[in-house]
Amino acid sequence: MNNKFFRVISCLIVIVLGCQKDYNGAGKLALNNPEFNSTRTAGAIQIAGVGFFDAIDACNSAGQGASYALNLTGDLEGCHYFFVEEFDCSPSGTYREEGRELFVGMYKGEPGTFWTTYKFEAKYEGCAPDGSYIGAEILGRCQHPIVEGSGTGVFEGVTGRLDFKDDIEAENFPYRGHFRF
Missing domain, CATH: 2.40.350.10 (SO1590-like)
Incomplete structure (x- = not known):
């Protein structure tokens, strides 16, 4: 029971912090990283x-x-x-x-x-x-x-x-x- 409780609380913290208006995680996406852009290809x-x-x-x-x-x-x-x-x-x-x-x-x-x-x-x-x-x-x-x-x-x-x-x-x-x- 305690294990499930801590998992639920941990998930809620991640959701709350990740959904804040001032959170900008776009800079951390692989698509915005020049190292990854060179290997991207067009879609089918x-x-x-x-x-x-x-x-x-x-x-x-x-x-x-x-x-x-x-x-x-x-x-x-x-x-x-x-x-x-x-x-x-x-x-x-x-x-x-x-x-x-x-x-x-x-x-x-x-x-x-x-x-x-x-x-x-x-x-x-x-x-x-x-x-x-x-x-x-x-x-x-x-x-x-x-x-x-x-x-x-x-x-x-x-x-x-x-x-x-x-x-x-x-x-x-x-x-x-x-x-x-």
Whole structure:
């Protein structure tokens, strides 16, 4: 009981002293210390848009050695190439795919490229014996962390990630994410 009493009193003293009008603790904050200011970086930039399956092969997937590509619109404009490295489908229709991707395109009118790794999870109508999916997609989503140091052009030094959530009815792939330059 005495221990709790002293803790409560100590907390009250800290609150009262810290909340006085004439208390100025700002000078003691790390953000106001020049030693710490040099290591601060800007916050993440939010991005968003929609991807569409490259059905007419405008991105020339085969020429890039890619399994397939998406045309991205929105904050990112260009071709997003997918290189499937492994996949598996369980009897319930749960499909998993992993690989890497190359984005080639524009951001705010400036050209550049970057690589990601990705993990895709989806539910399909069924699975084939070879581990691929059968039938229509019911739902799907994937995460795409950017490979550090892979950016060129406008994306030089970029870090962050993209997330896609498949819109089955609209037959497109809305994305959102964040970049740090």
